Amino acid sequence: MSNIIRRIGQTVVILLGVALLIFIMLRIIPGNAIVTMMGEHANAEAIERMTAELGLDQPFYVQFWRYITGVFSGDLGTSYSLNRPVGELIATSFPNTARLAIAAALFAWVLGIVCGIIAAVRKNGILDHLFMGVSLLGVSVPVFMVAMVLQYLLAYKLDLFPISSGNAGAIGYVLPAIALGWNSAGSIARLTRSTLAEVLQEDYIDTARAKGLRRLPVITRHALRNAVLPVITMMAVQLSSLLSGAVICETVFSINGIGRLAVQAIEGRDIPLLQGTILFSTALVILGNLVADCLYSLLDPRIRKEV
Amino acid sequence: MKKLMALLLALMMTLSLVACGGGESEGSADAPASNVEAGLLRVAALYDITTMDVAQTTDNYMVPMNIFDRLFEVEVQKDGSTEIVGSLCESYSVSDDGLTYTFKLRDGVVFSNGSGLEASDVQYTFERLLTAGGVNDDIPLEVLGAEELKSGAADTLAGFKVTSDVDFSITLAAPNAGFIAELTGPAMSIVDRETMAEVQNFGIACEDTIGTGPYKITEWVVNDHYTLEYNDKYWGEAPSVKKMVVSIIPDASTQNLMYQNGELDILDLEYLDSAIVESTYKTAYADRIISGSRVGLTYLAMNANHEYLSDVKVRKAVQMAVDVDTIVASVYAGDAIVENGIIPTGVWGHNDQLQRPAYSVENAKKLLADAGYAEGEVKFELAMDSSSSSNTQLVYQLIQQQLKDAGILVEIKPYDESSWLDLRKSGEMDAFIANWTMDYNDPANIMYTFYGSAEKTKLRSLNYADEEIMARVAAASGITDDAERMAEYQALEKKIVEEDAAWVPLLGNMHLFALGERVESFVPYWAGYSNFYAKDVQLG
Numbered sequence: 001m002s003n004i005i006r007r008i009g010q011t012v013v014i015l016l017g018v019a020l021l022i023f024i025m026l027r028i029i030p031g032n033a034i035v036t037m038m039g040e041h042a043n044a045e046a047i048e049r050m051t052a053e054l055g056l057d058q059p060f061y062v063q064f065w066r067y068i069t070g071v072f073s074g075d076l077g078t079s080y081s082l083n084r085p086v087g088e089l090i091a092t093s094f095p096n097t098a099r100l101a102i103a104a105a106l107f108a109w110v111l112g113i114v115c116g117i118i119a120a121v122r123k124n125g126i127l128d129h130l131f132m133g134v135s136l137l138g139v140s141v142p143v144f145m146v147a148m149v150l151q152y153l154l155a156y157k158l159d160l161f162p163i164s165s166g167n168a169g170a171i172g173y174v175l176p177a178i179a180l181g182w183n184s185a186g187s188i189a190r191l192t193r194s195t196l197a198e199v200l201q202e203d204y205i206d207t208a209r210a211k212g213l214r215r216l217p218v219i220t221r222h223a224l225r226n227a228v229l230p231v232i233t234m235m236a237v238q239l240s241s242l243l244s245g246a247v248i249c250e251t252v253f254s255i256n257g258i259g260r261l262a263v264q265a266i267e268g269r270d271i272p273l274l275q276g277t278i279l280f281s282t283a284l285v286i287l288g289n290l291v292a293d294c295l296y297s298l299l300d301p302r303i304r305k306e307v
Numbered sequence: 308m309k310k311l312m313a314l315l316l317a318l319m320m321t322l323s324l325v326a327c328g329g330g331e332s333e334g335s336a337d338a339p340a341s342n343v344e345a346g347l348l349r350v351a352a353l354y355d356i357t358t359m360d361v362a363q364t365t366d367n368y369m370v371p372m373n374i375f376d377r378l379f380e381v382e383v384q385k386d387g388s389t390e391i392v393g394s395l396c397e398s399y400s401v402s403d404d405g406l407t408y409t410f411k412l413r414d415g416v417v418f419s420n421g422s423g424l425e426a427s428d429v430q431y432t433f434e435r436l437l438t439a440g441g442v443n444d445d446i447p448l449e450v451l452g453a454e455e456l457k458s459g460a461a462d463t464l465a466g467f468k469v470t471s472d473v474d475f476s477i478t479l480a481a482p483n484a485g486f487i488a489e490l491t492g493p494a495m496s497i498v499d500r501e502t503m504a505e506v507q508n509f510g511i512a513c514e515d516t517i518g519t520g521p522y523k524i525t526e527w528v529v530n531d532h533y534t535l536e537y538n539d540k541y542w543g544e545a546p547s548v549k550k551m552v553v554s555i556i557p558d559a560s561t562q563n564l565m566y567q568n569g570e571l572d573i574l575d576l577e578y579l580d581s582a583i584v585e586s587t588y589k590t591a592y593a594d595r596i597i598s599g600s601r602v603g604l605t606y607l608a609m610n611a612n613h614e615y616l617s618d619v620k621v622r623k624a625v626q627m628a629v630d631v632d633t634i635v636a637s638v639y640a641g642d643a644i645v646e647n648g649i650i651p652t653g654v655w656g657h658n659d660q661l662q663r664p665a666y667s668v669e670n671a672k673k674l675l676a677d678a679g680y681a682e683g684e685v686k687f688e689l690a691m692d693s694s695s696s697s698n699t700q701l702v703y704q705l706i707q708q709q710l711k712d713a714g715i716l717v718e719i720k721p722y723d724e725s726s727w728l729d730l731r732k733s734g735e736m737d738a739f740i741a742n743w744t745m746d747y748n749d750p751a752n753i754m755y756t757f758y759g760s761a762e763k764t765k766l767r768s769l770n771y772a773d774e775e776i777m778a779r780v781a782a783a784s785g786i787t788d789d790a791e792r793m794a795e796y797q798a799l800e801k802k803i804v805e806e807d808a809a810w811v812p813l814l815g816n817m818h819l820f821a822l823g824e825r826v827e828s829f830v831p832y833w834a835g836y837s838n839f840y841a842k843d844v845q846l847g
Contacts (some may be wrong), residue, residue, distance in 0.1 A: 031725030035732055039365045042442045043762065047732075049440060081357050082529060083511055092529060148560070156564045163564045164556055166531055254556045256530040264530070267694070269725040 011286050018282045019071065022275050023064050033269035037080045054080070067275065076279070077272030081264070086276035089261060094280075097257035100249065101242035103177035108184035109235055115185075116192025116231075121219065123197050131189060138186020147179035147252040164254040176253040180246050184238045191234055195227040202226075232295050240288030244281035343825065346537075346549030348844055349572045351556040351565065352837070355530050360510030361494050362441030368493040369553065369838040373535055374419075375496030375518035378410065378429070379487055381748055381833040387600070389653070389748055389833045391487060395424065395497060395519065397473075405482035405787035406451075412473040418499045419523040419538045426475035430467045431500035433477075437464070443494040449486065451478045482785040484792055485749030488655075492747045493838075521546050521842045530555055535841065546842035547827075563587075572823040573844070575837050581698050585640055588821055595824075598817040599831030602653040603744035603753075604646040605699070607706065607811035612770040613737050615685045620678035621715075622808035624685075627664045627671040628713035629706055629811055638701045643816040648800045649753055651743075651815050656750035658797045661804070663812065671713040682714035687737040689717045692727040695740075702813070703740055736768035740813070745834045750796045751784045758803060771809050776802060 034050050035042070042050075051057050055066065070077060076086035115135065119128040154175060155163045165172030199205065200223050208218045247259035258277055265274035343349070356367040359374070378396040381389050393399075397413045416424040433447045437457045447453055452465025466478035479486065489495070499517045506515045513524045521541045527533040537549045556562045559578045566574040567587075576584050576596075588596055609616045609625065616622055635643045647663040650656050664670075675685060691703050707717045717738075722730065730736050745752050757767055758780045764771040771777065780799055786792035803809045818835040827847040832839045 029726075030729065031723065032729040033725075035729045036725040038442050039728075043766065046440075046442060053440070083358060083363075083508065084529070089529065151561070151564065156568055159568070163568060163570065164554065164561055166554055166556070251557045252561060254554070254558070254561060256528070256555070260530060260557065267724055 014286060015279060015282060019068060019279060022278050026271050031269045033080055033271050036269050076276040079270050079273040081268040081270045086272050090276055090280055093256055093258050093261045096255050097243060099173055100176055100255055100257060103173050104181035104242055105239050107177050108181035108188055112185040112188025113192050115189040117196060119193040120196035120200060135186040135189040138182050143179055143183060144248045146182045147249055150175045150179050166254045176249045176255060180249045188231060192231050195230055196223060199223045199227040233292055236288045236292030240285040243284045348548040348551040348841060351554050351562045351571055353557055353578055355555045358510035359516050361443055361496050362436050362439040363510055365442055370524055371493050371496045372838055373522045373841050374516055374520045374524055376520050377491055377495050379491045381491050383830055383833050391491060407476055407478045409476045416519050416542045417540050418517050418519050419540055420517045422499060422501055424519055425472045426469040428500045429475060429497055430469055432497050433467055434464050446489045446495060449479050449483055451480045482787050484787050485751045485784055488747045488749040547845045548841045551841045566821060572826050573829060574821040576819040576821060577837060578696055592821050595822045596819055597822060597829060598819050599835045600653055601744055601816055601818045601835030602651055603742060604651045604815045605742045605813040607740050607813060608767060608769055609738045609810060610736060610768045610770055611772055613687055616687060618678060619808055620674050621685055624671040624674040626808050626811050627667050628710050630666045630709055631813055634702055634705050635814055638698050639816055643814040646812040646815050648804050648812055650750045650800055654745055654748055654750060656793045656796045668713045675714060683716055686716040689719050690727060690736045690739045691719050691721045692724050693721040694724045731768050732766050734765035734768050734770055754780050754796055769809060
């Protein structure tokens with residue numbers, strides 16, 4: 001219980017730190033939220049009036065206190081540019097990002113782990129070279145390139161998938177998920193291969209085989225279980241990152257997700273929206289790490305006590 | 308192992324599809340052309356609108372233009388010329404002193420919620436623009452008593468008198484011959500007083516957006532799409548387009564593929580790479596392209612407070628060193644016209660006799676030498692809004708090269724839109740290239756906006772210094788004799804561009820659209836906006 005309380009305390013401190021950091025940064029970078037919001041015609045008087053209305057003429061600490069008390073009462077503020085509650089905008093966008101991230105993660109993990117296992121088992125064989133070559137391509141080719149090639153070939157030329165995912169339902173997420181997961185799959189495959197290949201050299205693997213166990217149970221029950229810990233860490237980091245928004249994929253395939261919302265906030269210097277999206281993403285990353293720690297303890301009894 | 312791999316791959320795809328369990332298609336822009344419902348128009352926009360309230364925006368006009376009506380509209384004639392015609396206003400007259408306008412509303416017009424249009428709705432519209440704390444109060448501010456209402460010293464607009472349900476008069480604080488033209492702008496969309504009285508946050512809820520126009524908005528999913536549907540209470544002729552879905556497609560390349568795949572009925576080519584327009588659209592789709600004149604111009608603004616640009620000889624050298632013909636030919640492939648002044652082609656009062664200094668690198672160098680500047684001594688920053696279209700960015704690069712040939716060193720510095728606007732409005736930007744598209748067809752719209760006061764020239768980092776000229780610009784709209792007013796504007800324009808070399812007029816480009824097979828005809832908005840009237844689209 002004390003561990004859980006400690007982790008929650010750490011989370012709150014990190015979120016407060018992030019909120020403060022964003023607050024400071026948004027006031028350092030050039031550009032004025034009110035000028036951008038009011039546009040071409042607004043004169044100095046109108047800008048001044050709106051600045052006062054939104055309380056942006058108040059001292060920094062007053063603004064920050066008002067914001068942070070709002071956050072703790074569940075109010076992330078109202079977007080300057082979209083004139084809607086930030087919480088509502090995030091709630092609308094996040095399910096789309098979550099669908100994309102989960103689909104991409106599943107694609108990446110299953111493909112990456114399977115290829116990694118085969119490569120490790122067939123170390124230095126044809127499949128090993130093939131998979132590792134392809135995985136190198138996976139980690140090297142940028143997401144936008146994969147996205148555009150898939151969109152052009154599979155959606156436009158072959159008409160197998162919709163070009164824009166916006167209102168296309170489940171089928172619309174297949175290409176973005178592959179494009180987004182391609183890179184992660186490469187990393188997972190390479191890590192799985194190296195850690196599993198190392199574990200397969202251990203004496204207890206030979207002992208298990210000598211006891212008469214078949215090859216597959218040895219790999220899945222003995223080798224993989226020990227090799228998978230660093231892979232899980234990478235998976236957790238990847239999922240957190242994917243859930244924070246995939247700007248390029250969301251843009252190319254017209255998915256209304258968190259990433260596009262954040263870019264929109266940056267372009268418009270929409271302070272409440274940007275603070276909201278960054279805080280939300282930070283919380284996701286922290287949650288991702290927490291889940292990874294819990295999984296560690298489930299898989300490795302030695303860690304359980306520490307966590 | 309093969310079986311295991313096949314099983315895992317199948318599982319992976321199944322789980323992926325389950326995880327992606329989003330909503331099904333709502334028949335927007337993703338159905339093949341043959342299956343599209345009759346009367347549906349599918350278009351795309353790079354960015355979503357942020358509001359439907361004209362009091363809060365100067366460019367999110369797609370919804371207001373189609374939902375609301377104005378008292379007057381600009382109608383594009385078959386020969387391409389434009390004419391101001393009555394819309395909600397049936398007739399009007401002007402007093403001899405040019406101050407009081409008496410209007411009669413069209414009879415029998417109702418809002419989409421069924422309530423009748425009355426003169427009090429027009430009065431409410433004017434008063435709201437002044438009191439809503441928005442950005443579009445320039446036009447109502449001309450009405451007598453507007454300042455008092457805006458400041459809270461008065462409760463009503465003194466110059467606005469309602470005499471019956473359909474009759475009213477507006478008295479201006481000073482004569483303005485361009486007043487009727489101003490009333491055609493989307494900013495002057497007439498709203499329903501009764502509905503507005505009950506609305507807290509107008510501009511974001513579809514059910515609150517009640518107008519007399521041909522459409523009503525039925526759905527708006529932020530950053531995804533919005534849908535307009537025919538308003539069966541519309542007073543005018545029923546349009547061919549019964550429903551329009553505007554999908555937010557933030558990538559121009561995706562829009563391009565969607566159009567070629569038959570998923571879009573109109574494609575705005577403005578933000579598409581010019582190489583694609585030339586290689587694909589002007590060949591394979593040549594018969595599907597239509598062009599609307601963008602009534603406005605691209606210009607190079609120079610800050611008169613800058614160390615070097617404060618010298619009129621340097622500004623004139625810049626004018627001479629820029630070869631606009633080459634820009635028109637190489638960047639726009641001829642789809643643009645050279646502009647020589649401030650009042651663009653197509654605007655009342657445009658002077659087609661105005662001459663620009665002949666392009667001459669040698670003369671520009673000589674002028675700089677005469678002014679005492681060594682080659683390479685004159686330097687300034689050309690601030691670029693990084694969200695500018697690819698063509699505008701090419702114009703930046705060409706001008707940088709052309710000025711370098713004349714010994715003027717220019718650094719192109721990209722800024723994001725927010726920083727660019729902030730710097731420009733501070734009056735500290737050295738120079739920049741931008742486009743201006745007319746809001747209404749009167750020279751005051753550009754002359755007054757850019758050179759009407761010291762504050763206005765500072766907002767555009769021009770910092771024009773001649774106060775007498777600025778006072779004349781501000782007073783010109785009050786000249787009631789058309790010929791005299793035109794002569795005054797043209798004299799002022801000549802002084803600012805030729806004598807003072809305050810800016811470099813560049814070009815007016817055509818706005819190209821590609822029409823899908825389902826579209827029989829389309830008339831772009833007279834000023835060449837990306838926004839358009841859906842009623843001006845005829846489906847086949």
